[in-house]
Amino acid sequence: MVAFYLYCASFITYAIAVGGKRWSNRKPEDHTRRWGKIGFGLAVTGWLAHLTFFFTRWYGGGHIPTSNMYEFMTFLGMAIMLAFIVIHLIYRNMLLGAFALPLVIIIVAYASVFPSEVQPLIPALNNVWLKIHVTTAAAGEAFFAIGFAAALVQLIRVVDFNGTDKAAKRSQFWTEFSLFVIIVLVGFLVAVFAFRGSGYEASFSQEKTTIDDSGTEYTSVKEVKYSLPPIVAPYNSETVKFQAFLGMKEPLFEAPAWMNGVNAGRKLNTVIWSVIAGLVLYGLLRLLVRKKLTAAIHPHLSDIDPDDLEEISYRAIAIGFPIFTLGALIFAMIWAEIAWSRFWGWDPKEVWALITWLFYSAYLHLRLSRGWQGTRSAWLAVIGFLVVMFTLVGVNLIIAGLHSYAGAE
Template sequence: MNWLDISSSAFIAAFFLYCFAFLFYVIAVAGRKWSNRKPEEHVRKWSRVGFVFSTIGLAAHLVFFFTRWAGAGHIPTSNMYEFMTFLGMSIMIAFTIIYLIYRSPLLGMFALPLTIVIVAYAAVFPQKVQPLVPALQSNWLKVHVTTAALGEAFFAVGFAAGLMYLLRVIDFKGTDKAARRAQRWIEFTLYVIIVIVGFIGAVFLFRGMDYQASFTQTTISYDKTGAESITEDKVEYTLPPIVKPYNSETTSIEPFLGMKSPLFEAPSWMNGANAGRKLNTVIWSVIAGTLLYGLLRLVFRKPLGAVIHPTLEGIDPEDLDEISYRSIAIGFPVFTLGALIFAMIWAEQAWGRFWGWDPKEVWALITWLYYSAYLHLRLSRGWQGHRSSWLAVIGFIVVMFTLIGVNLIIAGLHSYAGVDG
């Protein structure tokens, strides 16, 4: 039995089931105004359908996880593709738990797109099974990564509920200074999300076009004695090179929209053979996301927050605030165990020290301190509503930087997690 073929099919099935579940949750929430049924009956019917599809999608995702585990011979959380798919699965587990407690279809309308984006982002990375590097050959891989991801998944649900709260209570018709400031910040948050979607779309578009460009980068380094060494690295692009690697020569390039050569070179302070490629990816993400955002604004002719706001009318904002807080309160001790305690035990076994100021360790600590402050301000200072929701939204941005930015941009002992990217 080819476990990896089954795993691949289950992954695709889970993705489309999540998409259908999202649509059913949208119908449950947004369609109640136009339904011939009573609003309560309409919401109940389509929420049930959405939950069935999301649950079947989660089941398919679990099949993907365990069959890939069987095919690979180790838990599939060792690179960016595997970790991000596991994070998406964890978000669905967290969503299912919170949904069964609060029975809010609105949560599905926001949590499912988050899962879909993360799963689609995972598909950007190479999916080939690779043997574990020595640092990952430990049973602590299972407990550290899984509990850390599950804690972050509850933070993601808290983010979704916090974002819904803000979209529900912000006055999009207000013209005073406070209202305009809130409108701008919520619109910027939506823009950032669309930039991520734009990045995924750009990668798949150019991958479908089989676009390729390559460069040879020359790096000069000196050892402790002052001896000079010169190395040459081949850097391959799958997006048209707006920026080329520092101190590199073009090996091959396919023209795109009349662009036959890179527009400029990456700055010298960006170290690493892939630094230029990563900067190029960031630029394309902003371009694609901005174009997509502009298209949506052109279609709706109003800010996106103002488009979403009417669908949330009739929803009790206090319920959303409570869901956001409870999700984070559940996720915090789980994250503490996985990202700090289990991580330090593993670090001591692998590297002979509990703490080493590695970038990933530092940002895991920053994340933990941030959510510690969130809970302190919530419980001791009474920060609820607007303040609490903004903290939940910003907190998950910190989480995503810890997961993506640190893995793919900052070099460190955890860099193996992003080598496939």
């Protein structure tokens, strides 16, 4: 919690560095430098608190804290902060923190959605190669996150918001949409914590039929609990408990038949609430600034050289790529051979890790060999990190597989 609040204070300080320079009595560069140094100091202090949490939990739990979704996401947030510190020390860009810190804050807040209790390791996870695999893979993804932040700033910086041609409107739309996706993630957190704080709860009994290899049919009934008002009920279920919300006394519809997993309906319900909360939050922000959010941010980035941002994004990805290659592929294969007696098994997480690696391989190839620089390179960095986030969140929580994290339910 100390780390989280220090990260929030650091972000506010960086926001002052970006947005307050026009109202400062100092020269704009002096104002930015002063507040940027304060923001960086708070970020480093927060990271040291985060590091203290990591090692004390490791000592108290008896194993490296990356074994469930809560631990992994908090570790990823810490790794992103370390990547930001490294890139900042190389380039001394005072404004990158205004866009890197929100990522860390969102990821740490997202981690707190999951159960935080220390859980014992199953035998397959109690191996040194797993520790090496997970930590190095997360470190590589952390540098991809910094590359994403720099690329997004670059895109907002170079968009022509006065242009009316098709190309300009397309650029305006997609940069705004990229920011909207981040706001939807924030909306998810707002919805979860708001209803959790109010003590909302609903539950359903769901009947599920399975057929084994011999053709025998089994029927089981499981209880599905919701912490968000059920817009969508689980497939083939009956209501056990329902708290009315805004006049809604029953779910609006049932999940389709093909979504017959025990938690499929609840996950769809969560996605719908995330979009609703994101739209409300986005609408409030639009009312506040009375223009597109990217158009409101754009004037404050006029002092930044977009070529510098493109170089930062490329350098961060270039550092992260070999680390990710070692962690997500090579070390992962060694652990898979030890745990499951095979190097590769086409598990969903393995497939998406390979897709991520191939995407960033293409990014580096196109940038170095084909001269894809500027906005094309920036868009690849943004899309690449969206692939990373789907690999981390979508595969872990939606697609069942051997890599589904404990605590993901």
